[in-house]
Amino acid sequence: MIPLNSSFPTDNHGWAELLPARRASSRLTGNHRVPWVVVGAGITGLACARRLAELHPDAEILLLDARCVGQAASGRNSGFVVATSQFPGGVVADQVENYRRVNRINQAGLELLSQQVEANTIDCQWQRQGFYHTAADSVALREHTHYLHYLDTLEIEHRVLDRAILSEHLGTEVYQAGIHIADGALMQPAALVRGLADSLPANVRLHEQSPVLGIGMGTPLTLSLDQAQVKTDRLVLATNYESGKLGFLQSYLVGSTLAGSFTRRLTPAELASLGSLEEWGAISLHGGGATVRLTRDHRISIRNTAEYHGSRLLSDSELLTRQAIHREAFDRRFPQLSEVPFEFAWSGVEGISRNGTNFFGRQHDNIYLAGGYNGSGVSRGTAFGTAIADYASGESSATVSDCLASAPARWMPPRPLLDIAAFFQVRSRFKGVGLDR
Numbered sequence: 001m002i003p004l005n006s007s008f009p010t011d012n013h014g015w016a017e018l019l020p021a022r023r024a025s026s027r028l029t030g031n032h033r034v035p036w037v038v039v040g041a042g043i044t045g046l047a048c049a050r051r052l053a054e055l056h057p058d059a060e061i062l063l064l065d066a067r068c069v070g071q072a073a074s075g076r077n078s079g080f081v082v083a084t085s086q087f088p089g090g091v092v093a094d095q096v097e098n099y100r101r102v103n104r105i106n107q108a109g110l111e112l113l114s115q116q117v118e119a120n121t122i123d124c125q126w127q128r129q130g131f132y133h134t135a136a137d138s139v140a141l142r143e144h145t146h147y148l149h150y151l152d153t154l155e156i157e158h159r160v161l162d163r164a165i166l167s168e169h170l171g172t173e174v175y176q177a178g179i180h181i182a183d184g185a186l187m188q189p190a191a192l193v194r195g196l197a198d199s200l201p202a203n204v205r206l207h208e209q210s211p212v213l214g215i216g217m218g219t220p221l222t223l224s225l226d227q228a229q230v231k232t233d234r235l236v237l238a239t240n241y242e243s244g245k246l247g248f249l250q251s252y253l254v255g256s257t258l259a260g261s262f263t264r265r266l267t268p269a270e271l272a273s274l275g276s277l278e279e280w281g282a283i284s285l286h287g288g289g290a291t292v293r294l295t296r297d298h299r300i301s302i303r304n305t306a307e308y309h310g311s312r313l314l315s316d317s318e319l320l321t322r323q324a325i326h327r328e329a330f331d332r333r334f335p336q337l338s339e340v341p342f343e344f345a346w347s348g349v350e351g352i353s354r355n356g357t358n359f360f361g362r363q364h365d366n367i368y369l370a371g372g373y374n375g376s377g378v379s380r381g382t383a384f385g386t387a388i389a390d391y392a393s394g395e396s397s398a399t400v401s402d403c404l405a406s407a408p409a410r411w412m413p414p415r416p417l418l419d420i421a422a423f424f425q426v427r428s429r430f431k432g433v434g435l436d437r
């Protein structure tokens, strides 16, 4: 683990490890006076900075990140750009409007990202052909029934798949049932955020490896960095589960650490054993189940661990122990590939709240925040980031209204009780996971 700064550690693992080296933008030094600062250059902060630049073409937008672009959750996720969220359990009649609201936000984010990828020719293995939701064991099979009812109720285009078709498409006999949702995209997350960062409008100035260490309240606000100070009129925090380090949401948002592995590139014969598709993604219908992908560069990735680990990445030795869990799940799905080694492993930290809600709005005079998407933040983070720029600029939109309607978060106790509660909350997601892990 590289101690970039004692509070913002990082490592070299993740989807970025599969890409060529990238030169980061410079650290911020000196004194600055700007109208707008966005802290956090993940998917939320990048979307926010882009939108602020459109709304205020003559203003300089300063975008700061503690790490390099691609090193946080936005560059380490599984690469599913979701249009339709899954809500576990049966359809609850008085929640149908809420399901629609969340899916409108997802859809708005997916459309924005699609446009940005296309307009800026971002090379990130973007493929908008939907993906699979799969069930191998009894709890997930129950969710399969619930999900079908939900999709029918909301009139969302999908296809029901049986074991034989799944085996033909994905090359595994493990799944008993599945659903293919027509809309949704797959991508290489580190390549996506790098591409978004490299195509920001000219009036956005990005500085990486520039942690904001404190915020002085007042007018203007004063941000303290190691070798810099910034005075600004307005501040947007896109700092996910690390917002607490700046004094916000400590009792509402924590990090859950997920880990996965990639195989080496498959040979043509190994690929042929996987069925008919060149590229696919499968999300388990069980919340603790694996996400599995055949990537465009012919690797299989499998992510099936999640734990409360103090909102930190796993060390190399910890990753190795999780890899045994990835291996077991991989061999069960693809016995024909049991000789294929894993080449990379990675972990990432997602922001979770106690009741699975998201955060959007004003936190303090001239301080706004968006984030915390409980494992589904690519499309949603894009929509939230764009909408928080509108909201902080005094603009209204349908997406702003949808984001503002997020349920209030439930309080979590302070540490050390928080650690215990978070440990059990994350662990509970594996109840009944069985063969879906």
Ligand SMILES: Cc1cc2nc3c(=O)[nH]c(=O)nc-3n(C[C@H](O)[C@H](O)[C@H](O)COP(=O)(O)OP(=O)(O)OC[C@H]3O[C@@H](n4cnc5c(N)ncnc54)[C@H](O)[C@@H]3O)c2cc1C
Binding pocket: 008, 039, 040, 041, 042, 043, 044, 045, 064, 065, 066, 067, 071, 072, 073, 074, 075, 076, 077, 078, 079, 080, 081, 082, 210, 211, 212, 213, 238, 239, 240, 241, 242, 243, 245, 246, 258, 259, 303, 347, 348, 349, 350, 351, 370, 371, 372, 373, 374, 375, 376, 377, 378, 379, 380, 381
């Ligand atoms: C393993 C894994 C798999 C996932 N799979 C999916 C998936 O397939 N689909 C999906 O939709 N979602 C997925 N997610 C969730 C998704 O990645 C996140 O919800 C989303 O990326 C959050 O984006 P963000 O910009 O809000 O936060 P982040 O990406 O966490 O970015 C926040 C940024 O703020 C910076 N920062 C924090 N504090 C400071 C500070 N004080 N000063 C300067 N910078 C600061 C951090 O360095 C970081 O770069 C997954 C997450 C993980 C970890």
